[in-house]
Amino acid sequence: MARRIPAYGIRAPNSCILAENVLRNAAEPDEELRFVLSPGAEEGMDAVAEKFGYTLEVGRSGDAVEARMVPNGRTMQEVDVTGDTCPGPAITVGNLLSSLPVGERLKVNCKNRSSLDDIARAVKSTGSRVVGEGTNGERHYLIAEKAERPAEGVVVANRDAVVIVQSNGIGNAERAYATFLFSKVALSMGKKVIVFLLMDGASIAKRGATMGVKHPAFERLDRLMDEAIGAGAAIYVCEISAQFRGIGESDLVPGVKIAGAATYLDLVSNPAHAVVNF
Structure with missing residues (x-):
């Protein structure tokens, strides 16, 4: 304690x-x-x-x-989630944190940096905090500290960010184009843009997959996507959806990151985010 x-x-x-x-x-x-x-x-x-x-x-x-x-001599509880499939790591850490007294810390180890990013979001969404992170050889770690969940109340927030969820992919070119055209408009309005590629939307994340998609009135889809990333849009692809389609980190379009279920749920449940689905 x-x-x-x-x-x-x-x-x-x-x-x-x-x-x-x-x-x-x-x-x-x-x-x-x-x-x-x-x-x-x-x-x-x-x-x-x-x-x-x-x-x-x-x-x-x-x-x-x-x-x-x-x-002196008191040790911090540790867990290694290497090899666990999303959303397993976030669930494991959440269960361990819930069993700890307020103020106790948990060290989470993993080889996959994106899994730790997902866990960090899950930790913060419960009201707890990440108090340290780093690397040890080829392994990454973070230290989470258990805290009380904030009291419930009315949340007033300006929607200064737009989360665009794309679940259709290149199989529906109109929706794929809309994802990045809407991103361009939101960025021009000074809003933060986050695109989450889910289910068939994960196909957009594969390097070279969008080069053959071209609307008569616009740039090729891959160029439109690169333009959005260059302007500051954050692009995530669902870890499970990518695995289903054989897409690994080395296959991704530069600038796209793999993220887990906790990241997705944190993004769409944030009252400061306007969520658009394509």
């Missing part, structure tokens, strides 16, 4: 004196403590942590500094 101690505005060395008093009177011997401090007030906290048998981790928390003290 982690205890959060607000101490913003207290300067060093008084912040260290406060930390010593808290540690000396800690209710639980293995309790994790988090001091929310003003920048610079963490000075000297490393010596305090060492004195009481804790390890100090310092990070940012908005405008404040978070000094996290973890009892």
Whole structure:
């Protein structure tokens, strides 16, 4: 269990004196403590942590500094989701996080960077947060921290982003063209554009597949797609749909990324996103 101690505005060395008093009177011997401090007030906290048998981790928390003290010898729970098929990794991590106390952390390892991106979205959508990520050799990892889900309430949001879901692919040239023509219009309006290629729409993601698709009044479809990507549109292709069609990362149009079910659900459920289906 982690205890959060607000101490913003207290300067060093008084912040260290406060930390010593808290540690000396800690209710639980293995309790994790988090001091929310003003920048610079963490000075000297490393010596305090060492004195009481804790390890100090310092990070940012908005405008404040978070000094996290973890009892020596305490290990973080880890899980490796390499080889799991979407949406398995997001489900595994979600179940593990739900079983942890608030404030506990989970390290997720995977060889596939796109799977971790999908997991990160799933973590954030629950109100928890990703507090670290990196690589270790050929493997990627992220560290998720369990948090309380935000209280329900009325959400007021400006729809500054458009999510275009394409599920037909090059088999329906009119809908395929509409996907990127609408993208072009939305970008010209200053909106963020995200295209998600789902089911047969995954065929658009394969390099060279759209070169033979040409509308008499417009550029070839592949050029229209490249133009949208160059203008800032984010293009995702569903991992499962791509696998069904034998499309791997090396087969993708440059700029297209593989994403999982958690990414799709996060995008279409965000109240700041207008969703268009083709």
